[in-house]
Amino acid sequence: MNMHQTYRWGMLAPGKIAHKFASGLQYVPGAELYAIASRDEVKAKNFADQYHAPVSYGSYEALATDPLVDIIYIATPHTFHMENTLLCLEHGKAVLCEKPLAINSYQVETMIQSAKENDSFLMEAVWSRFLPNIHRAKELVESGKIGVINHLEADFGFKADYDPHSRLFDPALGGGALLDIGIYPLFFALYLFGVPNKVESEAKLAPTGVDESCRVKLTFAGGETANIYITVTEFTAVEARIEGDQGAIHLPNRWYQPGNLAITTEHGTEDIVMDFVGNGYNYQAVEVMNCLKEGRRESTRWSHNDSLQLMRLMDEIREQCGIEYPADHIDR
Ligand SMILES: NC(=O)c1ccc[n+]([C@@H]2O[C@H](COP(=O)([O-])OP(=O)(O)OC[C@H]3O[C@@H](n4cnc5c(N)ncnc54)[C@H](OP(=O)(O)O)[C@@H]3O)[C@@H](O)[C@H]2O)c1
Numbered sequence: 001m002n003m004h005q006t007y008r009w010g011m012l013a014p015g016k017i018a019h020k021f022a023s024g025l026q027y028v029p030g031a032e033l034y035a036i037a038s039r040d041e042v043k044a045k046n047f048a049d050q051y052h053a054p055v056s057y058g059s060y061e062a063l064a065t066d067p068l069v070d071i072i073y074i075a076t077p078h079t080f081h082m083e084n085t086l087l088c089l090e091h092g093k094a095v096l097c098e099k100p101l102a103i104n105s106y107q108v109e110t111m112i113q114s115a116k117e118n119d120s121f122l123m124e125a126v127w128s129r130f131l132p133n134i135h136r137a138k139e140l141v142e143s144g145k146i147g148v149i150n151h152l153e154a155d156f157g158f159k160a161d162y163d164p165h166s167r168l169f170d171p172a173l174g175g176g177a178l179l180d181i182g183i184y185p186l187f188f189a190l191y192l193f194g195v196p197n198k199v200e201s202e203a204k205l206a207p208t209g210v211d212e213s214c215r216v217k218l219t220f221a222g223g224e225t226a227n228i229y230i231t232v233t234e235f236t237a238v239e240a241r242i243e244g245d246q247g248a249i250h251l252p253n254r255w256y257q258p259g260n261l262a263i264t265t266e267h268g269t270e271d272i273v274m275d276f277v278g279n280g281y282n283y284q285a286v287e288v289m290n291c292l293k294e295g296r297r298e299s300t301r302w303s304h305n306d307s308l309q310l311m312r313l314m315d316e317i318r319e320q321c322g323i324e325y326p327a328d329h330i331d332r
Helices: 016-025 041-050 060-064 078-090 105-117 132-143 177-193 282-293 304-321
Strands: 007-012 031-037 055-057 071-074 094-098 122-125 149-157 198-205 211-219 225-231 240-244 247-251 261-265 268-272
Touching: 007 016, 007 060, 007 282, 016 031, 016 041, 016 282, 031 041, 031 060, 041 055, 055 060, 060 078, 071 078, 071 282, 078 094, 078 105, 094 282, 105 122, 105 304, 122 282, 122 304, 132 177, 132 240, 132 247, 132 261, 149 177, 177 211, 177 225, 177 240, 177 304, 198 304, 211 304
Parallel strands: 007 031, 007 071, 031 055, 071 094, 094 122, 149 225
Antiparallel strands: 149 240, 198 211, 211 225, 240 247, 247 261, 261 268
16 A cells, blocks of 8 residues: 555446446545556556546456556456456455445355455445435434334336346346345345345346346344335336334435435424535545555445345345356356
8 A cells, every 4th residue: 555545546347337436536535546457458548548547458457466556446247246356355455346246145255255365455335325315314213313213115226128138137247136226225224224034025037037126025123124126127216215103214216326315203394405525436435445544454334244244135035036147156
């Protein structure tokens, strides 16, 4: 690590989400977008030019072995997260890896083990966890303003064109709604209630065998429940509602992004307007850098164990729904 508390970021795989992350990084004090790596050298150079990164590479290995890189952000499809993360960790890089951290809990355990063995930082890019609106919702819950919470209702749905070879539908790329977007309401349920003791789920499968929509009911130790619906076949409200015995908190459309909230109690409904910096993807980058400044190898706000519990939950849902990936049967 350099001594000036400026961190040089490398980006591995400049696809769609990488553009958003690169834009967000511009709002992070002390973050330098230093290098871009693609399998295609020209693509890496174009991306680097667009975001004023001085270095570009035509291979992921070249990025992982560049001694000037401090942190690598990984943005390949899910099925490559483990391989790419291990490459970077083994070269002593701190890693922020896109969600889902991998495709099953065996892979997540392997990645965590590697982070420990290489004494390197690892965090899953569950960006919503670090957004002010999500943080505020949790704060309001903890303040007791809506009493004792007993239920979460959350959905995430959009309509994607069916393409069996796309990241969303191809089992070889870890396709399906659950791993791609189910992760948001599931993370929120874990954040609010902890690990459920009962999971009931059903999915509608696409012709490729991955889930195009999925309904999950979670029941927690104190009898609290969460109803979750995710789909890539229709546009849904994309809202979240936390219910307590004295009120409710409403997170409106695209609740997992930067946005406002409303709280309803016996005194009526109060809108809470939030302030944001950047495009929202910057908050997770700030968390990574804060951890590194403090010499930590994992975040306490989204820890290794949080990623593992989330993936174990998705493993269980996949098992109930009969969703399998070719990569489930290798790497062991
Ligand atoms: N946090 C969020 O809001 C958010 C939103 C969307 C996606 N994501 C996550 O980010 C990851 C990437 O999603 P994306 O939508 O950005 O995907 P994408 O546009 O398809 O980009 C993925 C990149 O991965 C690289 N890659 C390496 N091997 C590949 C292969 N065999 N097939 C396809 N691409 C390959 C490619 O880069 P090169 O060829 O240049 O190396 C490609 O540009 C996913 O895990 C997803 O869950 C997060």
